[in-house]
Amino acid sequence: MKKLKVKMLPLVMTVLSALYFIYVFASEETAMNADSVGGDPGGKFLPYVMAVFMFFGFLYITLKERPDGKKTDAGDRNLFLITLCEGVLYIAFSKVAGFLILTVILLYSLIYLYTTIGEKRSAKQACAGGAVTLSVTVAVYFLFRYVSKLLMRLGRQGILPMFKSSTAAAVVALVIVAGFTVLLSLTVCRKLKAKGFNRVADAGIVTFATVLFLYIVFKQFFLVALAPGFINY
Amino acid sequence: MGDFLQGLSMVTNFSTVFWCAFGSVLGIILGALPGLTATMGVALVIPVSYNLSNTATGIGLLLSVYCGAVCGASIPAILLGIPGNPNAIATVEDGQLMTRKGLAGQALGGAVIASMIGGLGSEIFLIFFSPLIARMTLAFGPAEKTTLALVGLVIIAAVSGKNILKGLLMGALGFVFAFFGKDPVSGIVRIPFADLLRQTPLANGFDMTSTLIGLYGVSQVFSEIPNLKKTQDRVVAANIGSVFPPLRKIGQMWKIILSSLGIGTLVGAIPGTGASIAVFMAKNAATGICDASKGKLEKPGTGCLEGVFAPEVANNAVTGGALIPALSLGIPGDSATAVLIGALMINGVTPGFALFSQNMPLVYSLFITLTIANIFMGVFQLAGVKVYPKVLLISQRLLMPIVLILSFIGSYALAGSSVEKGLFNVGTALFMGLVGYAMKKNGYPLAPIVLGLILGGMFEEQFRKAMKLGAGTMSRFVSSPICWVFFLISVAIVVSTSVKNRRENGK
Numbered sequence: 173m174k175k176l177k178v179k180m181l182p183l184v185m186t187v188l189s190a191l192y193f194i195y196v197f198a199s200e201e202t203a204m205n206a207d208s209v210g211g212d213p214g215g216k217f218l219p220y221v222m223a224v225f226m227f228f229g230f231l232y233i234t235l236k237e238r239p240d241g242k243k244t245d246a247g248d249r250n251l252f253l254i255t256l257c258e259g260v261l262y263i264a265f266s267k268v269a270g271f272l273i274l275t276v277i278l279l280y281s282l283i284y285l286y287t288t289i290g291e292k293r294s295a296k297q298a299c300a301g302g303a304v305t306l307s308v309t310v311a312v313y314f315l316f317r318y319v320s321k322l323l324m325r326l327g328r329q330g331i332l333p334m335f336k337s338s339t340a341a342a343v344v345a346l347v348i349v350a351g352f353t354v355l356l357s358l359t360v361c362r363k364l365k366a367k368g369f370n371r372v373a374d375a376g377i378v379t380f381a382t383v384l385f386l387y388i389v390f391k392q393f394f395l396v397a398l399a400p401g402f403i404n405y
Numbered sequence: 406m407g408d409f410l411q412g413l414s415m416v417t418n419f420s421t422v423f424w425c426a427f428g429s430v431l432g433i434i435l436g437a438l439p440g441l442t443a444t445m446g447v448a449l450v451i452p453v454s455y456n457l458s459n460t461a462t463g464i465g466l467l468l469s470v471y472c473g474a475v476c477g478a479s480i481p482a483i484l485l486g487i488p489g490n491p492n493a494i495a496t497v498e499d500g501q502l503m504t505r506k507g508l509a510g511q512a513l514g515g516a517v518i519a520s521m522i523g524g525l526g527s528e529i530f531l532i533f534f535s536p537l538i539a540r541m542t543l544a545f546g547p548a549e550k551t552t553l554a555l556v557g558l559v560i561i562a563a564v565s566g567k568n569i570l571k572g573l574l575m576g577a578l579g580f581v582f583a584f585f586g587k588d589p590v591s592g593i594v595r596i597p598f599a600d601l602l603r604q605t606p607l608a609n610g611f612d613m614t615s616t617l618i619g620l621y622g623v624s625q626v627f628s629e630i631p632n633l634k635k636t637q638d639r640v641v642a643a644n645i646g647s648v649f650p651p652l653r654k655i656g657q658m659w660k661i662i663l664s665s666l667g668i669g670t671l672v673g674a675i676p677g678t679g680a681s682i683a684v685f686m687a688k689n690a691a692t693g694i695c696d697a698s699k700g701k702l703e704k705p706g707t708g709c710l711e712g713v714f715a716p717e718v719a720n721n722a723v724t725g726g727a728l729i730p731a732l733s734l735g736i737p738g739d740s741a742t743a744v745l746i747g748a749l750m751i752n753g754v755t756p757g758f759a760l761f762s763q764n765m766p767l768v769y770s771l772f773i774t775l776t777i778a779n780i781f782m783g784v785f786q787l788a789g790v791k792v793y794p795k796v797l798l799i800s801q802r803l804l805m806p807i808v809l810i811l812s813f814i815g816s817y818a819l820a821g822s823s824v825e826k827g828l829f830n831v832g833t834a835l836f837m838g839l840v841g842y843a844m845k846k847n848g849y850p851l852a853p854i855v856l857g858l859i860l861g862g863m864f865e866e867q868f869r870k871a872m873k874l875g876a877g878t879m880s881r882f883v884s885s886p887i888c889w890v891f892f893l894i895s896v897a898i899v900v901s902t903s904v905k906n907r908r909e910n911g912k
Binding site for chain 1: 570571588811817824876
């Protein structure tokens with residue numbers, strides 16, 4: 173018997189549509205008694221319509237379309253899976269490990285992996301670069317947080333009134349991060365590049381600047397409660 | 406006049422000017438980078454706009470990114486022959502030829518001036534027509550609003566992909582996403598395993614911003630992975646030369662400018678058509694004008710300013726045109742305006758007559774910020790015309806991880822002080838990113854999902870109201886001539902698109 177070859181996505185969507193229909197059927201009626209007497213079709217009517225339409229629509233496509241036979245490159249598939257797994261782990265461990273540590277790890281590893289496609293990778297080099305990036309980022313974080321808090325305290329005491337608001341202190345933090353980014357790229361990164369560690373240097377400096385910039389914008393300017401994790405200064 | 410002054414006061418502050426300037430530069434950079442779209446740019450800045458204290462400032466930021474990205478797409482089109490996004494497809498031919506002739510600066514400068522003319526010109530139409538069209542919606546009851554939503558969905562399904570059935574299925578999927586959460590009439594939670602998940606953020610349904618960010622930001626990262634293997638080194642013309650095209654030459658092109666402005670605005674105002682159609686129509690019209698000029702104007706396609714001006718006026722005229730149905734009816738012109746409508750709603754601006762009748766100062770502030778956005782777009786792109794080409798040297802391999810992290814942090818930030826809700830939003834973005842990636846890879850358009858998600862709640866609420874008014878029958882739909890018009894438009898679109906697709910497939 174010939175093996176039936178069908179496209180996966182429409183097939184999966186057909187099954188999901190059927191499951192959605194069953195879920196709607198099994199769920200409780202949301203229309204109030206008076207409303208249903210008054211003609212309200214209820215909260216299950218449109219979901220039913222959509223489920224039926226999607227089921228037959230995707231079934232039609234499943235039966236009509238055939239796979240193009242193109243295979244996904246193994247390298248691309250691995251990179252896709254790594255990106256996806258890192259995303260899932262980022263969500264799973266964010267609360268425990270916190271924004272700063274996890275974002276550095278995620279960003280550094282992805283930049284390193286993406287920029288070294290088709291090149292020979294060195295796990296030792298990558299890990300060392302990652303550890304240094306994480307340490308420097310955390311150190312500069314402690315520095316600007318200390319400076320921000322100090323300035324705000326001085327602002328509240330009336331010694332430096334312009335720093336009464338957190339925005340002014342955040343601007344100073346931004347200047348500190350920008351200064352360190354320039355300093356690090358002119359010193360450490362330049363030396364690393366001269367020794368042939370281009371990929372590590374690029375991944376490190378981009379990670380450092382991006383993570384701290386995002387932290388200042390969202391945490392200090394917009395007062396978003398980024399997950400603190402281990403580092404809660 | 407009082408409303409206008411109130412609107413003016415909402416935007417005449419440092420914060421608005423700063424964020425408009427920031428949005429313009431960001432938009433130009435996003436537009437210039439091949440692979441990053443105006444839609445993605447708007448989706449990524451929604452969290453920032455939402456966190457700004459002034460609604461007008463947030464809207465200014467969104468509009469600046471939108472206008473900037475449309476204009477910025479001309480940079481790679483001219484210098485590399487690769488359009489930053491589909492809006493600049495028609496600019497490639499003449500832009501590249503001008504670059505080869507050593508006139509890259511004039512092409513880039515001309516494109517900016519043309520974009521400014523297009524953007525500002527179309528805004529006049531927007532200011533004039535959107536309140537009039539919004540007033541028409543006064544005649545709309547629940548049945549009319551339901552069928553209007555249906556027309557919007559059918560239009561976007563028809564034009565955003567090669568197969569209308571796939572577009573309609575994506576619209577239905579968007580509706581399904583919108584139905585998760587609370588029943589709009591009774592408030593009862595509608596989610597699978599409701600007893601278990603009632604206390605989780607899913608009880609309120611999918612967060613719209615995280616969904617938008619996932620569909621356009623995260624999915625883009627996944628989609629770009631196969632392209633990362635390709636060489637990332639780009640050679641950009643080093644000699645940009647003089648930036649300003651001769652004023653006399655621009656004056657001679659007045660007919661091209663007016664026709665492109667008209668085409669761009671009109672095409673933009675027809676929901677679902679989009680800039681990629683307008684630019685070719687404008688270039689075609691410009692060719693006719695040049696033929697009739699008896700040698701005064703050069704013919705597009707020969708590496709001349711006329712061939713850059715026509716599409717660039719048209720694509721930015723589309724931005725103003727597309728905002729006419731978007732603001733007055735809540736129907737987007739393309740995927741970027743679909744996201745923009747979602748962003749406006751997140752910022753507390755619901756398109757339609759209520760906006761024009763109850764919040765005119767905000768409408769004026771929107772028009773003013775659009776003007777500022779268009780001016781900044783021109784000023785910043787002209788000022789940085791020799792700097793922006795360097796952006797093209799940034800590798801996608803560096804950009805994509807940053808886009809991913811921006812998507813995560815952006816969706817997280819909307820939760821404010823709740824870490825749990827923030828992480829739920831990130832999960833939503835990742836899930837929607839996977840959905841978007843799978844759909845794009847299989848040729849399913851994403852814009853209908855967005856519109857389904859935006860319109861789903863309203864559609865259900867109005868549909869049920871209409872049914873109740875008709876005592877459980879479809880009488881409200883059957884007795885309304887407006888419903889019939891909308892219904893016939895929907896059928897005509899489905900039939901014509903199906904016939905067109907069949908013909909194209911048969912070729």
